[in-house]
Amino acid sequence: MNHNSRETEALASSAAIVNAKGTGLSLRSIVKRYGEREVLRSIDLDIQPGEFVAIVGRSGCGKSTLLRVIAGLEEIQSGVQLHDGRQESTHDDTRIMFQESRLLPWKKVLANVSLGLTRDRYLEVLDVLNEVGLADRRFDWPSRLSGGQRQRVALARALVHRPRLLLLDEPLGALDALTRIEMHALIESLWREHGFTALLVTHDVHEAIALADRVILIEDGQITQDLHVRLPRPRARSDAAFAALEELLLNQLLGKTLIKPDALAA
Amino acid sequence: MSQSLPRLVWQRSLPWVAPVLLLLLWQLAAQTGWLSSRVLPAPLAIGKAAWTLALSGELWQHVAVSARRALSGFAIGGGAGLLLGLLTGSFRRAEILLDTSLQMVRNIPPLALIPLVILWFGIDEGAKLFLVSIGVFFPIYLNTYHGIRSVDATLIEMGRSYGLSGWGLYRDVILPGATASILVGVRFSLGFMWVILIVAETISASSGIGYMTMNAREFLQTDIVLVGILLYALLGKFADLTARGLERFWLRWHPGYQH
Numbered sequence: 001m002n003h004n005s006r007e008t009e010a011l012a013s014s015a016a017i018v019n020a021k022g023t024g025l026s027l028r029s030i031v032k033r034y035g036e037r038e039v040l041r042s043i044d045l046d047i048q049p050g051e052f053v054a055i056v057g058r059s060g061c062g063k064s065t066l067l068r069v070i071a072g073l074e075e076i077q078s079g080v081q082l083h084d085g086r087q088e089s090t091h092d093d094t095r096i097m098f099q100e101s102r103l104l105p106w107k108k109v110l111a112n113v114s115l116g117l118t119r120d121r122y123l124e125v126l127d128v129l130n131e132v133g134l135a136d137r138r139f140d141w142p143s144r145l146s147g148g149q150r151q152r153v154a155l156a157r158a159l160v161h162r163p164r165l166l167l168l169d170e171p172l173g174a175l176d177a178l179t180r181i182e183m184h185a186l187i188e189s190l191w192r193e194h195g196f197t198a199l200l201v202t203h204d205v206h207e208a209i210a211l212a213d214r215v216i217l218i219e220d221g222q223i224t225q226d227l228h229v230r231l232p233r234p235r236a237r238s239d240a241a242f243a244a245l246e247e248l249l250l251n252q253l254l255g256k257t258l259i260k261p262d263a264l265a266a
Numbered sequence: 267m268s269q270s271l272p273r274l275v276w277q278r279s280l281p282w283v284a285p286v287l288l289l290l291l292w293q294l295a296a297q298t299g300w301l302s303s304r305v306l307p308a309p310l311a312i313g314k315a316a317w318t319l320a321l322s323g324e325l326w327q328h329v330a331v332s333a334r335r336a337l338s339g340f341a342i343g344g345g346a347g348l349l350l351g352l353l354t355g356s357f358r359r360a361e362i363l364l365d366t367s368l369q370m371v372r373n374i375p376p377l378a379l380i381p382l383v384i385l386w387f388g389i390d391e392g393a394k395l396f397l398v399s400i401g402v403f404f405p406i407y408l409n410t411y412h413g414i415r416s417v418d419a420t421l422i423e424m425g426r427s428y429g430l431s432g433w434g435l436y437r438d439v440i441l442p443g444a445t446a447s448i449l450v451g452v453r454f455s456l457g458f459m460w461v462i463l464i465v466a467e468t469i470s471a472s473s474g475i476g477y478m479t480m481n482a483r484e485f486l487q488t489d490i491v492l493v494g495i496l497l498y499a500l501l502g503k504f505a506d507l508t509a510r511g512l513e514r515f516w517l518r519w520h521p522g523y524q525h
């Protein structure tokens with residue numbers, strides 16, 4: 001694996017200067033244990049600034065743990081992680097979103113999005129609420145919103161900080177199919193406009209292929225597949241190449257056949 | 267939805283039919299002499315007694331004394347309970363230092379302390395204040411401690427990752443998260459506050475509603491005794507309404523308190 005890791009590392013640091021909007025990420029031999037149990041076993045991963053990477057894998061394989069490690073929410077037992085080539089313990093320009101919106105129920109939408117901001121950034125808050133289409137709901141309690149609307153508020157809350165790395169841990173996992181499709185379009189357009197690096201954990205292979213430049217498969221704490229999705233955007237979900245990729249990933253997830261990614265990801 | 271007005275009036279008044287009938291029956295039984303006024307005076311007689319007491323100002327004086335006792339006891343005991351609950355809920359050190367001792371004291375029913383309290387304070391104001399304070403302390407302490415402890419950890423993590431810490435985190439995440447539980451304690455202790463005060467005033471007092479009723483008992487003025495009982499009921503109801511009002515205000519974000 002990572003036969004070209006030195007190349008990508010060089011690329012990551014040079015691109016960081018060119019593309020200041022997104023964080024370049026390098027993980028080297030990351031090991032995370034809970035007690036005796038090794039949840040992440042030597043993860044190596046390079047992500048280009050501004051890239052959209054999806055992480056798929058069975059439940060319990062360590063996807064959330066990996067995301068929390070990158071967010072700085074978990075200590076690691078060994079390994080190095082570099083954000084834009086630097087090793088820092090706190091990442092102010094990184095934001096993370098979860099399956100639950102984690103909105104404060106006792107604050108109205110506007111106050112939730114303004115969390116941790118000074119008052120003078122009010123206009124920015126309004127702007128970003130406009131971007132997710134919820135400016136007119138700014139004086140509502142979160143309990144009055146639907147699940148999809150709550151996730152949009154959580155997205156706005158993350159975006160108002162102009163993150164350079166956005167981590168998404170199954171943010172659409174609890175939403176209905178139609179709302180998910182709407183959210184895909186919203187996340188894709190926000191990503192294109194803002195230029196942040198996006199790392200999306202999902203159990204939905206279809207979602208991963210619809211959104212990501214690259215799909216990474218994690219099995220039992222290890223990266224076992226790293227697939228470039230070279231389909232033009234916006235992606236037609238009924239496309240034959242789309243379906244082929246989807247089947248290929250699903251098969252590996254289900255443990256059916258070994259695949260040669262380069263042959264198929266044309 | 268579209269109900270006729272008479273029907274609506276009928277439905278609204280239905281729950282009141284039984285109490286009104288009972289009152290009428292009671293009044294009748296008392297007037298015909300079937301019910302001795304020593305046992306239970308007529309409702310009108312009780313109303314008249316209340317009116318006379320109110321006019322002379324005696325009623326208000328007693329109510330004021332009792333209310334002052336109740337509220338100062340609540341302020342002292344409730345305030346201490348809130349402070350200590352916040353302390354032990356928020357700081358591990360404080361919990362280790364204080365919680366076990368407090369949990370041990372909690373097992374003593376406040377009313378069991380009465381003989382001791384009379385030995386300490388006599389029938390002084392201090393005795394009543396002490397009893398009420400102790401009584402309201404524990405419900406508020408326990409619910410505050412528990413409320414702080416059970417604030418959603420994912421929200422605290424979220425707050426931290428958005429740059430909140432120290433007082434900011436406390437104000438925006440931890441305190442609001444504990445409010446529902448704290449208010450349960452407040453509501454419970456407001457009810458308990460009157461119970462304790464009634465017992466304390468009945469046993470020993472030289473003013474207040476309890477004194478008024480015990481005094482009336484000596485002169486066989488059953489009507490005034492009943493006025494006192496009804497006053498306690500009214501004040502208890504008022505305390506409960508206040509607690510509900512606080513809940514409706516502080517928890518207005520909560521789906522359970524929106525209509």
Ligand SMILES: Nc1ncnc2c1ncn2[C@@H]1O[C@H](COP(=O)(O)OP(=O)(O)O)[C@@H](O)[C@H]1O
Pocket residue numbers: 034039057058059060061062063064065066
């Ligand atoms: N705080 C924790 N303490 C102990 N074990 C944990 C903890 N968090 C996760 N794990 C374990 O680590 C493994 C990976 O979890 P996770 O990263 O959440 O999986 P997923 O891929 O479903 O997101 C699971 O087996 C889980 O039980």
Ligand SMILES: [Mg+2]
Pocket residue numbers: 063064065169
């Ligand atoms: Mg997970």
